[in-house]
Amino acid sequence: MQVLKYAFQQHGDSRGQLVALEEFKDIPFEIKRVYYMYDTGENVHRGFHAHKSLEQILICIHGSCKVLLDNGTEKKIVSLEKPYEGLYISNDMWREMYDFSSDAVLLVLASDYYNEEDYIRNYDEFIKFITDKGEHKL
Numbered sequence: 001m002q003v004l005k006y007a008f009q010q011h012g013d014s015r016g017q018l019v020a021l022e023e024f025k026d027i028p029f030e031i032k033r034v035y036y037m038y039d040t041g042e043n044v045h046r047g048f049h050a051h052k053s054l055e056q057i058l059i060c061i062h063g064s065c066k067v068l069l070d071n072g073t074e075k076k077i078v079s080l081e082k083p084y085e086g087l088y089i090s091n092d093m094w095r096e097m098y099d100f101s102s103d104a105v106l107l108v109l110a111s112d113y114y115n116e117e118d119y120i121r122n123y124d125e126f127i128k129f130i131t132d133k134g135e136h137k138l
């Protein structure tokens with residue numbers, strides 16, 4: 001499984017750092033929604049879903065967290081600990097986020113508006129969904 005982690009350009013000078021993200025330039029999709037998670041409790045695991053068509057980029061803009069990616073065949077764990085790193089998550093990818101530092105702020109850029117119909121929140125349904133599409137290789 002290919003993990004796509006971006007290192008965004010940092011515009012640093014004596015005053016500090018700045019990262020600018022533009023759709024179709026730094027981000028490979030139209031950004032229709034931005035949301036963020038913070039004050040995540042210790043030992044909390046969240047996510048536990050895949051999306052039928054949504055694409056996302058996760059940026060831990062403060063603190064750190066881990067993301068488990070699972071395409072139904074392979075799993076990868078990715079650490080996000082720099083504010084200039086972005087993890088691309090395609091559709092048809094199960095994800096879990098955990099190990100949030102107490103100061104973690106996890107920013108998500110999403111290719112579409114919130115739509116509960118696009119979620120697959122049951123792991124067995126996820127496997128069935130990708131198997132039916134022919135994406136599940138064993």
Ligand code: TYD
Pocket residue numbers: 033035046047048049114
């Ligand atoms: P939830 O999907 O449980 O978060 P995750 O699975 O990523 O841990 O979302 C928590 C709540 O926030 C839930 O009531 C739905 C709501 N929500 C929105 O209203 N808009 C959004 O864009 C997102 C991501 C969640």
